[in-house]
Amino acid sequence: MKGFLIDLDGTLYRGHERIPGAAEFIQWLQDAQLPYLLVTNNSSRTPEAVAEHLQGLGIAVPAAAVYTSAQAAAQYLTEQGRARSVHMIGEAGLQLALEEAGFAVGGTTVCDYVVQGIDRSFSYAKLTEAVRQLAGGAAYVLTNPDRLLPSDGGLMPGAGTLAAAITAASGVEPVVIGKPSPIIMAYAIERLGLPAADVWVIGDNVHTDIRGGAVAGCLTALVLTGVATPDNVEAQLASAGVTPDRVCRDLFDFIEQVEKELLR
Incomplete structure (x- = not known):
């Protein structure tokens, strides 16, 4: 018996295009x-929205089969046991996950955490506020480190690109939740209820999916349908220093x- 942890963007779909197979x-x-x-490292959507998106592409999965970096971030913060105020940079999926876990998002001058995911309305004002919160003692939590994401028209900047700006300005390195962090991998493996050695991690990104699976002690399979392609796979593997x-x-x-x- 094997279990499977499967990536979404670049593995099952690219934007609004279903990937063959x-x-x-x-x-x-x-x-x-x-x-x-x-x-998924994508923190912008709720599990229900992800399941609806997949349904529209002809892929039938329940929302309970989806686990996002936003959910993992909320789980991580809950386990820390600190105060509950959060300055969020992100979108609806992250906000809902934090609120469902009992965190107050915004509304206070000084927050305990800056929690950041992908934010397609990121601005200089948001960068400034994040830096000021971190300077005031807030802890920095990043949903995922992806610097690029597959989309309909090609690659686009991800949460990791925004984090690079925040880190450069503040000097504060975040706690990273999403792949390849062992934090989300441990949570996901626990949800499957199987030993890590009996779990396949399948994804298109050597630096996040494959590295995360390898560090967690899982089996790994790289598909050449997203960040990794037949044209760049050798360079991707060399730069990551990990072999699926x-x-x-x-x-x-x-x-x-x-x-x-x-069949052998």
Whole structure:
């Protein structure tokens, strides 16, 4: 029995485009009754919004099968046991996750945390306020370190790019929650209820998905449908210094490789 932690952006879809093999792969897991969790570094959407987006692409998954870096950030803050005020830089998914966990988002002059995810309305004013909060003693928590994200028109800046500006201005390094951090990996593996050695981590990003899986002691499979492509995979692997257990053209290829091995 194996479990699966599967990336979303660049693995199942690119923006509003379903990646070939995505729906078939999820159906394959469901038919085999294999436990899985869709683990995304994208903090902008709620699990329900992610499930709705997937449904619109013809990929049927329940919201309970989605775990976001926003949820993991809220879980991490809850475990810290500090006061509950948060200065948030992010979007609806992060705000809802924090509020559902009982955190007061904004509304105070000095906050205990600056929690930052992707924010497509990021501005100089938001950068200034984050720096001032950190200078006042707030702890810095970053949902995910991705500097680039796959989208309909190509790559776009991610939360890690915004964090680079905040860190450069404040001198404060954040606690990173999302992949490749062991924080989100431990939470996700715990949700599957399996030993890490019995879990496949599948994704398109060597630096986040594959490194996170390797550090957690999971099996790893890199698909060449997002950040990693057939043209750049060698450079990606060299720069990351990590080797996946499998490199697959796409999820169809992953299924074929696994089924061939089972028939040996």
